Structures are given as structure tokens and as C-alpha cells.
Amino acid sequence: MRGGGAVAATMVFLQFLFWALMLPSCFGGNVTYDHRGLVIGGKRRVLVSGSMHYMRSTPQMWPDLIQKSKDGGLDVIQTFVFWNLHEPVRGQYDFEGRKDLVKFVKLAGEAGLFVHLRIGPYACAEWNYGGFPLWLHFIPGIVFRTDNEPFKAEMRRFTAKIVNMMKQENLYASQGGPIILSQIENEYGNIDSAYGESAKTYISWAAAMATSLDTGVPWVMCQQSDAPNPIINTCNGFYCDQFTPNSNNKPKMWTENWSGWFSSFGDPVPYRPVEDIAFSTARFYQLGGMFLNYYMYHGGTNFGRTSGGPFITTSYDYDAPIDEYGLLRQPKWGHLKDVHKAIKLCEGALVATDPETTSLGSNLEATVYKTESGVCAAFLANVDSQSEATVNFNGNSYHLPAWSVSILPDCKTVVLNTAKINSLATISEFVHQSSIDDSTATDTFLSGWSWIHEPIGISTDSSFMKLGLLEQINTTADQSDYLWYSLSIETKGDEPFMQDGSQTVLHVDSLGHALYVFLNKELAGSAKGRNSEPKVSVDVPISLIHGRNKIDLLSLTVGLQNYGAYFDKKGAGVTGPVQLKGLRNGSTVDLSSQQWTYQIGLRGEELALSSGTSSLWVSQPTLPKDQPLVWYKTTFDAPTGISPVALDFSGMGKGQAWINGQSIGRYWPKYTAPDSGCTDSCNYRGSFSPSKSIMFPVRGCKQVKTS
Numbered sequence: 001m002r003g004g005g006a007v008a009a010t011m012v013f014l015q016f017l018f019w020a021l022m023l024p025s026c027f028g029g030n031v032t033y034d035h036r037g038l039v040i041g042g043k044r045r046v047l048v049s050g051s052m053h054y055m056r057s058t059p060q061m062w063p064d065l066i067q068k069s070k071d072g073g074l075d076v077i078q079t080f081v082f083w084n085l086h087e088p089v090r091g092q093y094d095f096e097g098r099k100d101l102v103k104f105v106k107l108a109g110e111a112g113l114f115v116h117l118r119i120g121p122y123a124c125a126e127w128n129y130g131g132f133p134l135w136l137h138f139i140p141g142i143v144f145r146t147d148n149e150p151f152k153a154e155m156r157r158f159t160a161k162i163v164n165m166m167k168q169e170n171l172y173a174s175q176g177g178p179i180i181l182s183q184i185e186n187e188y189g190n191i192d193s194a195y196g197e198s199a200k201t202y203i204s205w206a207a208a209m210a211t212s213l214d215t216g217v218p219w220v221m222c223q224q225s226d227a228p229n230p231i232i233n234t235c236n237g238f239y240c241d242q243f244t245p246n247s248n249n250k251p252k253m254w255t256e257n258w259s260g261w262f263s264s265f266g267d268p269v270p271y272r273p274v275e276d277i278a279f280s281t282a283r284f285y286q287l288g289g290m291f292l293n294y295y296m297y298h299g300g301t302n303f304g305r306t307s308g309g310p311f312i313t314t315s316y317d318y319d320a321p322i323d324e325y326g327l328l329r330q331p332k333w334g335h336l337k338d339v340h341k342a343i344k345l346c347e348g349a350l351v352a353t354d355p356e357t358t359s360l361g362s363n364l365e366a367t368v369y370k371t372e373s374g375v376c377a378a379f380l381a382n383v384d385s386q387s388e389a390t391v392n393f394n395g396n397s398y399h400l401p402a403w404s405v406s407i408l409p410d411c412k413t414v415v416l417n418t419a420k421i422n423s424l425a426t427i428s429e430f431v432h433q434s435s436i437d438d439s440t441a442t443d444t445f446l447s448g449w450s451w452i453h454e455p456i457g458i459s460t461d462s463s464f465m466k467l468g469l470l471e472q473i474n475t476t477a478d479q480s481d482y483l484w485y486s487l488s489i490e491t492k493g494d495e496p497f498m499q500d501g502s503q504t505v506l507h508v509d510s511l512g513h514a515l516y517v518f519l520n521k522e523l524a525g526s527a528k529g530r531n532s533e534p535k536v537s538v539d540v541p542i543s544l545i546h547g548r549n550k551i552d553l554l555s556l557t558v559g560l561q562n563y564g565a566y567f568d569k570k571g572a573g574v575t576g577p578v579q580l581k582g583l584r585n586g587s588t589v590d591l592s593s594q595q596w597t598y599q600i601g602l603r604g605e606e607l608a609l610s611s612g613t614s615s616l617w618v619s620q621p622t623l624p625k626d627q628p629l630v631w632y633k634t635t636f637d638a639p640t641g642i643s644p645v646a647l648d649f650s651g652m653g654k655g656q657a658w659i660n661g662q663s664i665g666r667y668w669p670k671y672t673a674p675d676s677g678c679t680d681s682c683n684y685r686g687s688f689s690p691s692k693s694i695m696f697p698v699r700g701c702k703q704v705k706t707s
């Protein structure tokens with residue numbers, strides 16, 4: 001009996017231990033702060049966080065992504081909440097599948113991680129329209145992100161909706177859940193001058209509104225130097241070591257350390273060397289930082305039409321420590337893990353006292369955290385972008401490579417120098433998988449294709465006529481990327497442009513983002529903008545025929561603006577002028593104010609061809625190639641196993657792809673930057689910026705299965 005009792009007692013104890021290990025360390029803690037950090041359940045913490053946006057991966061991927069984040073040394077998962085994803089129609093909410101925010105937060109908590117919930121609801125994030133639903137734009141009298149009653153009412157409603165959802169599920173740390181931090185607005189301070197005095201009152205209102213929601217955890221505003229109490233203003237950037245919050249009662253926090261950068265169609269893919277990220281991270285903790293978040297830790301994929309921009313690519317890989325497919329990017333992930341370990345070895349000193357920094361020479365700095373009881377941690381930095389150095393610190397000599405920090409958790413022993421990578425540099429590669437023997441694979445694959453030609457010009461009953469040229473986003477309400485502008489002109493043979501045989505030109509000015517010009521149902525020309533300049537202006541040489549001529553302009557958006565003051569007013573589409581030029585007498589004929597016919601979207605969209613079920617699909621031995629506007633369909637067996645799968649779109653033009661009726665995003669392989677590879681500028685030393693031209697060969701998707 002006694003023996004049995006002892007076994008039972010041991011089991012109870014082990015079980016208790018097991019639960020204690022399983023439970024997130026955040027359970028049951030109010031979150032407060034002081035100038036040395038966030039205080040969770042009475043304990044001041046040094047925290048490392050990473051961004052991953054739940055809707056940019058799949059629920060099947062979440063547990064693995066979260067575990068890999070934890071293994072990489074993160075304490076916190078940070079995510080935005082995108083309003084347009086959850087409320088696509090006003091009052092109709094969607095939290096299913098990839099949008100299951102509650103599930104995502106719970107999974108992070110179950111893995112023992114905290115959560116930073118950035119409700120915004122303006123997010124930026126290279127997400128369509130910065131996260132705002134399109135319907136918001138059509139509310140009478142609304143002006144976004146300023147002291148405007150209709151806007152504030154909607155912003156309050158959505159913010160409260162999310163907060164209440166989290167409360168109902170007991171997800172705030174104050175309720176025993178994992179959420180230790182929230183965010184209201186996003187980087188408003190970068191653009192607030194455009195809103196004049198109303199910016200101030202708006203920010204005060206936003207702060208008071210957020211605080212009144214009573215979450216029991218602090219709110220932050222990033223890049224908002226005038227964030228009112230008790231909101232903590234935080235820093236975003238490639239370096240934040242020099243940042244100081246606007247009050248000595250607030251901790252020094254870095255909400256976005258950009259681990260790479262986003263990619264745009266037509267632009268090189270940015271790559272940020274891990275030595276530089278590690279340097280920026282170590283510098284931040286060296287100079288008093290207590291919370292740092294990598295944006296992104298896993299970037300993921302912009303499925304469907306969710307990417308913003310314009311021109312943001314479907315891949316939101318971001319050169320992050322975990323790549324788009326959920327694989328570890330080495331040595332980035334491993335080296336940062338080592339940095340986090342080294343920082344955590346210093347935690348006892350960091351939470352206990354303020355740092356003291358002294359100069360060890362030009363561009364050389366020692367920072368010491370030392371308590372009265374003798375706990376000591378030190379950082380030695382060489383911020384020179386060229387020269388290495390040897391310094392003397394506490395009687396010992398230390399070698400410091402250029403642009404590096406050494407971490408000494410006992411003020412003596414270097415456990416890590418940020419420029420020295422010890423982790424493995426393995427590179428995962430996709431391998432091509434064909435269903436059968438390679439020599440016959442192509443034929444077999446192609447024979448499975450069928451297609452439908454999309455009509456050129458107006459083809460649906462929902463077309464309408466209007467005098468003049470319409471702005472695209474106001475017209476389509478972003479229901480589709482496509483808007484047709486169609487016009488018939490009669491030429492009788494006596495027009496000046498018909499007489500001298502000289503080349504007539506159709507001139508089109510558009511706010512963007514891409515344009516196809518058809519004359520008499522034939523493609524006559526095209527033009528595209530880019531992220532930095534979405535507008536297009538094109539002169540298309542044309543040959544008009546006697547009699548009736550049809551001009552069809554197909555204007556495309558490629559993700560809506562997500563950044564800048566009044567970003568919703570930037571507009572898109574053919575706002576003109578549209579002119580016929582190249583006339584003998586030098587005159588032009590302006591077509592802009594004619595009666596144009598419009599069609600929102602393609603006929604194939606109206607017929608829901610993406611579901612694949614239409615009876616219109618044609619299967620013939622010759623597949624139409626190099627022709628504009630064709631829908632293609634095929635079926636294939638899913639690769640076996642659970643490894644990440646990608647589709648190879650090389651050889652395609654521009655379009656959107658669906659699998660089993662679900663859009664996996666836009667593709668545009670013909671508009672990728674050249675593979676520039678790493679050049680001399682791969683040197684990690686010195687301040688990084690995306691335009692520093694450190695590029696990686698373009699991350700092409702291969703049709704594949706990992707080996």
C-alpha cells in the first residue's frame with residue numbers, strides 16, 4: 001500500500017512538473033512596464049520577438065512555424081490583424097481557416113510563447129490597402145487616419161471587436177493568456193505632418209480609445225514620438241540602438257527590426273546579411289533595449305489578391321530566418337539563435353540595472369551592466385564599417401572585427417561575436433518531381449491542359465457607359481484587378497491621321513498599374529509601372545482601318561497602395577489623357593472625354609472559371625501559347641509527403657493561379673529582376689538599406705518536392 005502510495009505521489013508530482021513545463025510562462029500575469037522593460041507577473045523581462053502573420057501561412061504550418069520560432073530563441077510571436085481579411089463586407093466577419101486568429105494565438109500560447117497583437121487597424125505590411133477594407137472608402141464623409149468621426153467610429157468598432165474576441169477567450173496575459181502587448185495605429189508619426197493639427201487630436205483619441213478597452217496589458221504605438229501616456233512609443237528600422245522612448249518611465253522597445261525586405265515585381269530581391277542583423281540586435285540590447293521584434297521572422301505568402309504595394313510579389317519571404325515555405329534559412333536562423341542565447345545569458349544583469357557605456361577609442365564602445373551584488377554583463381562594440389580593432393577591457397585584450405559586437409555575459413568571456421558565424425550554412429533546395437518517368441513527363445503533363453479564351457473588350461451584360469475616363473479603384477471597388485475601357489471610333493478616310501501614311505500613335509496616360517492596349521481585338525501594346533512609380537504613360541503605334549475601329553484598354557491593378565498619407569486617394573487606372581497622335585499637321589485628337597464603355601472584371605471571373613467546373617473548357621492537342629488572355633486548367637496528383645510544395649510559373653506571362661478553387665496569388669515571372677547574385681556589395685559592414693544592392697538570385701519557385 002505504502003509503496004503504491006509513493007508511486008502515485010511520484011506520478012502526481014511528475015504530472016505537475018509536466019504541466020508546469022507545458023504551461024506558457026505568461027499564464028496569470030498582469031503586464032506593466034517601467035523604464036527597464038516589460039514586467040510580466042511581477043517579473044521584469046528581456047524579450048525577443050518575431051513577426052509572423054497567420055494569414056500568410058496555413059493552419060497546418062502554424063505549429064511547426066511556432067515551434068521553430070521557439071527553438072530559435074523567441075519569447076514572443078508578433079502579428080498584425082488585417083481588418084479587410086476579417087470584415088470583407090461591413091458587419092460580416094470571417095475568422096475561418098487561415099483567418100482563425102484565436103486558434104493562432106492559442107497555439108502560440110500552448111507552445112509557451114507570448115503574443116504581441118498589432119490590431120492597428122491600419123497595418124501597412126505590404127498588405128492590400130494597408131489592411132483597410134475597401135468599403136471603408138465609400139462611407140460618406142470619411143477621411144482615413146485623422147480626426148474624422150466616421151473613420152473613428154469604424155476604427156473603434158473593429159478594434160473593440162478584436163479586443164472583445166480575445167477577452168472572451170481569456171487570451172490576454174491579465175486573464176492568464178499569452179497576449180502581453182497590443183498595438184494601436186502603425187507608424188503614424190512618419191506621415192502625420194500631412195494631417196496638420198488633426199493628427200494630434202487623432203492620436204490622443206486613438207490612445208484614449210485603446211486604453212479604454214481595458215485589456216490589462218500595455219499598448220504600443222510605433223514610430224510615434226508623441227504617443228500619449230500610457231502608450232509606449234517604439235522604434236522601427238534597420239537600427240534602433242540610438243532610440244529613446246518619450247518618457248523615462250517607458251522601456252526601450254524595437255517593434256520592427258527588418259530581417260530583410262519585401263519584394264516587388266520588377267525589382268531585385270533584397271537580402272540582409274545576418275552579421276548585420278546580429279550586429280543591430282546586439283547593439284540594441286547593449287544600449288538598454290529590452291524588447292526586440294524581427295519583422296519578419298517568417299514572412300510567408302500573399303495568397304489571393306492580398307498583396308499591397310502596388311507590385312508587391314506573392315512571395316513575402318522577406319529573407320526572414322524562416323523562409324516562405326517554413327524551412328530554416330541558414331545560417332540566418334542559427335546565428336540569430338546563438339545571439340539570443342548570448343543575450344539571455346546576460347538577462348540577470350540587464351533586468352537589474354542601467355547600462356554604462358564608455359569609449360575604448362574611435363568607434364569602439366564598452367557597455368557594462370553591473371549590479372551592486374556583482375552580477376555583471378558587458379558588450380564590446382566596434383561600429384567602424386571598415387577597420388577591425390583590438391581593445392583592452394578590464395585588463396584583457398579583445399579582438400573586434402569591423403561592424404561587430406562581442407557579448408560577455410560575465411564581463412570577461414566572449415560567448416559570441418556578431419560577425420563570427422558558427423551555425424551551419426545548409427541551403428534547402430527544391431527538387432523537381434514528375435509523376436512518372438522524366439522523359440515522358442512533359443508530354444503527359446501538357447496533354448492534361450485545357451483552356452478558354454477570354455474575350456477582348458466588353459463581353460458581359462454588366463458593362464456600362466460613361467462620359468470620360470473613370471478612376472479604377474472607385475469603379476471596381478477592388479472586386480477585380482481588371483477594368484476594360486472600350487471605345488469605338490469611326491474613320492471616314494478624310495481624317496488627318498489617315499492621309500499621309502505616317503505612323504499614328506495612341507497615347508495613353510494611366511495612374512497604373514499595368515495596361516494592355518488592343519486595337520480591333522489585336523494586342524497593340526502594353527506598359528507596366530513598378531512599386532516606386534506605378535504610373536504608366538505609353539505611345540502605341542497603331543494602324544487604323546477605314547470605318548469602325550475598336551480601342552480596348554485593359555487596365556490592371558497589382559495590389560493596392562498600403563503606405564503613405566492619404567494612400568487611398570492615389571488612385572489607379574486610365575485617367576487620361578488618351579489621344580491619337582502622329583498627325584500630319586501635328587495636331588492630336590483627344591479621346592478622353594468621349595463616351596467610354598466599361599466592364600469591371602473579366603468574363604471568366606463572372607463565370608467563376610477558377611472553380612474549374614465550367615463546360616466551356618476546350619481540350620485540343622495544340623495549346624494556345626503567347627496569346628493574351630487565356631485561362632488554362634490542368635489536374636495533377638498532389639506530391640506525397642508533407643514537405644512544402646511550390647509551383648513553377650516560369651514560361652508564363654502574368655496572371656493569377658488557383659488550386660482547387662483557392663487563389664494562391666498573382667504570378668508574373670516575366671517581370672522579375674535579373675539574377676544579379678552577390679557582388680562586392682555583399683559586404684555586411686556598414687549601414688544596410690534595401691537599395692544597398694545586396695541581392696540574392698531571384699527566388700524562383702520550382703515545381704517540386706523537397707528531397
Ligand code: GAL
Pocket residue numbers: 123124125126186187236256261262
Ligand atoms: C514598416 C511597416 C510594416 C511594413 C514594413 C516594411 O514601416 O510598419 O507594416 O510595411 O515597414 O516591410
